[in-house]
Amino acid sequence: MKKAILAFGLFASTLTFSQTYFQQEVNYKIDVTLNDKDNTLSAFEEFEYINNSGTALDKIYIHIWPNAYKNTETALAHQLIDMNNNSMQFAEPEDLGWIDSLDFKVDGLEAKWEYHPDHIDIAVLHLNSVLKPGEKMKVSTPFKVKIPSGDISRLGHVGESFQITQWYPKPAVFDKNGWNEMPYLTQGEFYSEYGSFDVSITVPKNYVVGSTGDCQTPEELEFMTTKAAETAKKIEDGSFSKAKKGFGGADEFPESATEMKTVRYTQSNVHDFAWFADKRFEILKGEVELPHSKRKVTTWAMFVPYHHTTWQFAGEYLHDGVYYYSKWNGDYPYNNVTAVDGTISAGGGMEYPNVTVIGNAQSKEQLEVVIVHEVGHNWFYGQLGSNEREHAWMDEGLNTLNEVRYIQTKYPKNTRLSDMMMGFADKVHLEHLSHHDMNDITYNMTAEFGIDQPIELHSADYTPTNYGAIVYAKTGLVFTYLKDYLGDEDFDKAMSAYYDEWEFKHPQPEDLKTALEKSSGKDLEWFFTDIIQTTKQIDYKISSVKADDKGFTVSVRNVGQIDCPVRVDAFRFGKLVESKWVERGSEGSVHFDGKTLDEFVIDAGKQMPDLNRNNNYWKDKGLFKRVEPMKVEFLFGDNEGDKNQMWMSPALGGNKYDRFMIGILIHNQTLPKNKFEYTVAPMFSIGRKNLAGFGDINYSWVPAKHIKMITLGLGAKTFGHGLGSAPDSLTSPRGTYYAFQPYATFKLGKPDVRKFYKQTLKLQGAYVLEDGNLYSNTTMGGYLNYNFKYKKRRNEFSTNARFDYFNYDSNAGLANLTGQALNAHLTLDYKFTYWPEQRKQLEVRAHIGQNLMTSGMQNARYGMSLGGQSGTQDVLYEHWMMGRNETSGIYGNQRIENQGGFKTTSSYGTSNGMIFGSNLVFHIPYVPFVLYGDFGMFDNAGTMETVYDAGAGIRFGESFGVYFPFLESDNLKNSYPAGTKYWSKIRLTLNMNGLRPGELIQGAL
């Protein structure tokens, strides 16, 4: 019965397969001539289009992608601007590119064509008569390409080094979903029809050409082989050491030969054709014997002489890359594989069939990774032609898996990630990080901060960070995990089955799933839905370990969001003894035989992307059975998961009252971050001869939906404050404050959509005791703050709504003054970047503050301030002030740039009723100065007063500024105490809250 159903099922699936799957075929013949003086290509193309679909076609979509570089309205230009890349926005006309002279003929007859209504880099060719299923036609056109600057994207030239990619008119894919026409993008790759190419390239005779296909021109093969022999000799006799970059050096281009040469290349079973030309290229020629068929493939490496120190090893990397990828996925089906040295803006390298271009590599290790990765795309892109634009992970992710596996196989003890830190790693305890760890840390960073996106997503919808962190890193990780689960042998068998079935075809995600399930016999639904399609996080823990007379039963529990298989590793004296898998189901247990086993770990090899490894350990000794004992390190380090890590460093500090402070900073902040974090910095205050310092503990987590991250925390600090002390006395005891601040932060919004805005809601409480020798104050209160930030292209907008509440009790010895206040603040802030290359902006800001409730003593401390909060007005102790209760001198000039936003040192404009402030800041071109002007009004005990000022200064956002007033309204001018010198009016803005490393990392992400 079971068998019959299975057989029927197989039959049915083969049947549907043969009925629905089809693939169009396009065979090209192109003649092209490079003009290296005006950076153009003149060409004639003819392609045969075979309609294998069941649909009669009356038009075809043709990509004419050089037009993506034509103006700032193309999809490419828009994407670059959104990514803060101004290479097109401010390009000189000669740096742009386009395609023209198109004149399409179908089977020799003139045919009508037009631009796609939205994209000038897509043409719509209307056929004179429909192309019926099974029919073929010949389409021809001349074309001319202006080659853009290589700084923009993938097609381009850097001087006389040419990268000729996406350069010819090319039909879009027509598949079961219809036409897949798409504009060219930098972030977002390709989807193309398979077929054959016959391309003749004419260039000045002294160019070296690296290209898709097999060279069919004997003179050129001889030229290349002779060059390769010369290069080999130069490496042998060391004459390369003179090749240096720079003035008069080897990076200068030799004159182009006046005589031209035509080189012909042919290739079948590819879906693109790219070529590269450079007169400076050196050549390494090699050979690799394929592991399965033993067929031989020729390897070519082409590089500029001044890169010889790294590139002389390129032959080995090409050889090993082709060998291992063939071994694991299926033999390389072509005759040549080429890597060329090039400078492109699109990442570290770029793949094309048979030929890859490699960007500047800093070291030979980096060069190896990039060459192997790009060569690997001959499988995941070249031979398995999935739709990369929509399912980028199918290429980049599977390729990353193979790339990591290559490094781990060839260098089992590799510390690739640490090596890349160039000597810094061992100083901060990061000396053991491998190539695999790089992906682990990258993914963890985005997931821990709640900014990650699913693996299955359209390329253009990823944030640039996630395009790397998710498409490459996370997909590589999850397939490493799947490989670990299926076992190397079954995984390789399944990948070979996938390869066999889909070679030179267009597999979809479900085809990969079917192939892997069919081969492995396992249900992989959990993998292809929860892991591939969502941002749900994996977290398993060891819930119990029970000993019996035979050994141990280890139970695991799912405390994350994905139900998936987990591997439990059993150790004795630190050596792995046995591994067992607990299949899906939120709870499960496995039994290990052996009374002397002493340690059990979930996924000890870190193959599974478990976001919280602290609960993966159980050890049969010590006080803390589930975790290793505390490990103390200097400064900072990575999250090892199996250890309770603590980092220490000396801490120094200073302010007016404490003078100088010395102490120790202790924290557990790591990369990736822990859910629970603490920081304490106890210090000794020289000024007060007393304890000072600060601390913070917080717990963050990422809920499944709608909120990116929630953090609950408690901050505390105690320093000198100067109230109630004899001013400027070194001998009298100084006042001390103690502040306790519980807080809850919510980062709002769905994590899985690319957005240009961020929303944060924060609730912070405060209990502050100011203990002076003459009096003491107690303030209880807090604030609720909602912040919305939008940033796209040259515009930045933010709005902030905040409610402050204070309840204060001031005991000044003679009188006991109490009161409370509730103030509301609304701030709008708009910044326009009028000159992005120099980051020059125009800033416009408005703020309105309104008292909603007040009772008891009216107190300027608790009022609202046009000039922003002074240290005294920072009654919730949110900010770091160098002299928080000073009214004069350099310390008195420090204020926070908030509330009314005036850039004055005067306290004039403080109100318990209402304030309104508006501010303009203009960043002057060429010099690091700004001009500012402020205009505002405030309720001065029942009378509305108007205030303004203007001046110039230096400014770095709202965090740092020095302002020199030129002009002040009379009321402001008269508000300074008699005899105030000009320098006392120089305003200093210093807000260190926005400058803490954690906030900077989060802001950058």
Ligand SMILES: [Zn+2]
């Ligand atoms: Zn790639």
